[in-house]
Amino acid sequence: MQLDGTGTITVNGSERPCAAASIEELRTGITARCATIAAGLRRPVRLTVNDPAGTWQLAVRPEGYVQLLNDAGMIDPADGLTVDEGRCRQCRRLQPVTETRCAQCGIQEPHRVELGPGPENIEPEPEPQQFSRPPVDEDDPGRTRPRPPVQRRPTLRLHFTTQPPVDVDGNAAVGRNPSPVDGRSAVTVVSPGRMLSRTHALVDVNAAGQIVVTDHNSGNGIETATEPPMWLTPGQPYVIHPGTTLRMGDVDCTPEVVHDTPA
Structure with missing residues (x-):
């Protein structure tokens, strides 16, 4: 100093x-x-x-x-x-x-x-979408308008430096021996130096298709591999840009969204 x-x-x-x-x-x-x-x-x-x-x-x-x-x-x-x-x-x-x-x-x-x-300066996570009843055809109240085409649910693909990529259905709890926090898919990751916490990070895809990362009160924290790097505050969700690599102890993780799974 x-x-x-x-x-x-x-x-x-x-x-x-x-x-x-x-x-x-x-x-x-x-x-x-x-x-x-x-x-x-x-x-x-x-x-x-x-x-x-x-x-x-x-x-x-x-x-x-x-x-x-x-x-x-x-x-x-x-x-x-x-x-x-x-x-x-x-x-x-x-x-x-x-x-x-x-x-x-x-x-x-x-x-x-x-x-x-x-x-x-990080983009806040948008509010959840509100769902309503199908619109009624005004000319024939007994009929409803055709529903829009079924959209595809995004797959969350997690790339790691210590093992092959892992695909999950939208939400993941990542760590050495993770718990399925709030129903997330538990993704176990190889941590050679045991620097990854048991449940280190929560990685989700929100309603807007954005990747949201939360440090689950990990021991070694999460840092973005950006210039300059940024540490994530534990317990606070952050929306990250596609392709952003996350440094988690002795493991790097790069999440991406793949739109290939039917809902």
């Missing part, structure tokens, strides 16, 4: 540029990112900070507590600690680093300092 508020954050070997109005806000933003990762892992994460004032070995807890590691490099109990706070990057409201949406202006990730598109 530099005095002008610029720096980088490295997670799982992936380095991303960051910038803020000051070095203090940069520290807050990086702390907030670590708190999000800690919440997904449900345990504290270690953070090495390098800035002009020195180098520190810290731990960031899911609750937003930040503490120095002890002399043995271990994490002491959080007794007496308070949640770290910072100001929203848009409206400047003071709030905990664990906030995922500003209570005042509504912006997502109010402490975000990573450069590149944020969640507010």
Whole structure:
């Protein structure tokens, strides 16, 4: 981190540029990112900070507590600690680093300092389509107008770097040993380094035929192989562009929609 508020954050070997109005806000933003990762892992994460004032070995807890590691490099109990706070990057409201949406202006990730598109620039998932009764022929109320041709249900095809592609009917739960979350098809994926969580990601096709990806509170998260890359906030659905590769631990997954299965 530099005095002008610029720096980088490295997670799982992936380095991303960051910038803020000051070095203090940069520290807050990086702390907030670590708190999000800690919440997904449900345990504290270690953070090495390098800035002009020195180098520190810290731990960031899911609750937003930040503490120095002890002399043995271990994490002491959080007794007496308070949640770290910072100001929203848009409206400047003071709030905990664990906030995922500003209570005042509504912006997502109010402490975000990573450069590149944020969640507010991701296309939201459209509302489900509403279904109604077939239209009645006004000239003959006893008849209904011809129904439109039967549309084909899209197949979700998942390409992996560790195994052949897998086709599922629209919705998938992906992981090392996944559960069929809300009726999704469980897709078991080879993870040589066991860096893929048991149920790592949910991949769906919505009513508009778009691919929607959700990090299912995985241990190593999901990052898009884009320029710049973007980490997905656990539990939040994202609509991704066709052909976007998702980095999930030691496995890459590229979803696509194939319109070849009759409904």
